[in-house]
Amino acid sequence: MEIGIHTGSFQHLHEQAYIALHEAGFDCADLSVICDTGSTYYTSDLATAKKMAAKERSMAEAAGVRIHQVHGPWPTDDTSAEKRKEKLAYMERAIRLTPVFGARYLVIHPDMPFGWDDEPNPTFSWQTNLDLFRALLPIAEEEDVILCMENMPMKAHAISRTKRMYEFVQEINHSHLGMCLDTGHANVFADDCGGMVRLIAPVLKTLHVHDNMGDKDSHLPPYQGTINWESFTKALRETGFNGVFSIEASLDVPNMQEDGHAEAARRMAEIARKLADAAN
Numbered sequence: 692m693e694i695g696i697h698t699g700s701f702q703h704l705h706e707q708a709y710i711a712l713h714e715a716g717f718d719c720a721d722l723s724v725i726c727d728t729g730s731t732y733y734t735s736d737l738a739t740a741k742k743m744a745a746k747e748r749s750m751a752e753a754a755g756v757r758i759h760q761v762h763g764p765w766p767t768d769d770t771s772a773e774k775r776k777e778k779l780a781y782m783e784r785a786i787r788l789t790p791v792f793g794a795r796y797l798v799i800h801p802d803m804p805f806g807w808d809d810e811p812n813p814t815f816s817w818q819t820n821l822d823l824f825r826a827l828l829p830i831a832e833e834e835d836v837i838l839c840m841e842n843m844p845m846k847a848h849a850i851s852r853t854k855r856m857y858e859f860v861q862e863i864n865h866s867h868l869g870m871c872l873d874t875g876h877a878n879v880f881a882d883d884c885g886g887m888v889r890l891i892a893p894v895l896k897t898l899h900v901h902d903n904m905g906d907k908d909s910h911l912p913p914y915q916g917t918i919n920w921e922s923f924t925k926a927l928r929e930t931g932f933n934g935v936f937s938i939e940a941s942l943d944v945p946n947m948q949e950d951g952h953a954e955a956a957r958r959m960a961e962i963a964r965k966l967a968d969a970a971n
Contacts (some may be wrong), residue, residue, distance in 0.1 A: 698724065719757050752793070775862060841871040871898065875918075884926070
């Protein structure tokens with residue numbers, strides 16, 4: 692199984708980012724350069740944005756790295772019909788760029804029409820998400836991009852917990868809609884990550900692997916929190932997951948950066964390789 696990591700921990704290295712990622716021991720990247728909706732990927736015309744994406748792909752490939760998955764726009768303001776319309780345009784742009792980056796998987800967070808706090812009307816939230824994904828899926832099918840809904844850590848939201856999101860994906864039932872299992876987000880709900888793998892195995896396409904203490908979304912490296920990694924890797928192995936073991940943990944945490952960024956990245960790759968080998 693290939694191992695990957697999100698590019699956010701390497702973006703400060705600019706054009707050396709993929710070289711550093713490869714030298715650390717990673718095969719693949721979870722690309723985060725189009726998260727910011729204020730970036731030129733969104734403010735420029737599509738042709739220009741595609742040229743930028745092609746250059747990004749070339750830099751990755753020159754360093755021996757494959758861009759396996761792309762993270763869609765985040766955060767976004769979903770709290771009005773006008774803002775949700777803007778988000779739809781951002782998402783369409785992200786879908787159009789994903790294959791240019793060389794990837795097939797676009798990780799997307801669900802709509803949060805009431806913001807970050809409690810949802811007074813969960814039915815409305817469910818419906819806005821149905822509207823969003825039903826609008827995006829014809830574009831995804833055209834571009835042959837798999838949209839991967841990511842489970843979230845917000846306990847008050849209608850479509851956060853892995854089980855509920857799986858039910859949502861099943862309701863839409865589309866070949867170009869799957870899921871990204873975020874281990875840290877599942878752990879906030881005290882959901883066993885191995886159990887979640889088995890539950891969503893039919894639609895599991897991508898991973899965001901990180902740890903926490905069960906209290907908040909800390910993005911700790913594996914083994915620095917409370918996740919049962921033996922259960923997780925066993926479930927990946929038994930269900931035949933054949934995607935990339937992709938890390939979304941921060942390198943800037945205690946016990947990782949005593950010897951600098953490069954050493955922290957190398958140690959993270961060693962952890963990822965150990966877990967990926969156990970999942971094979």
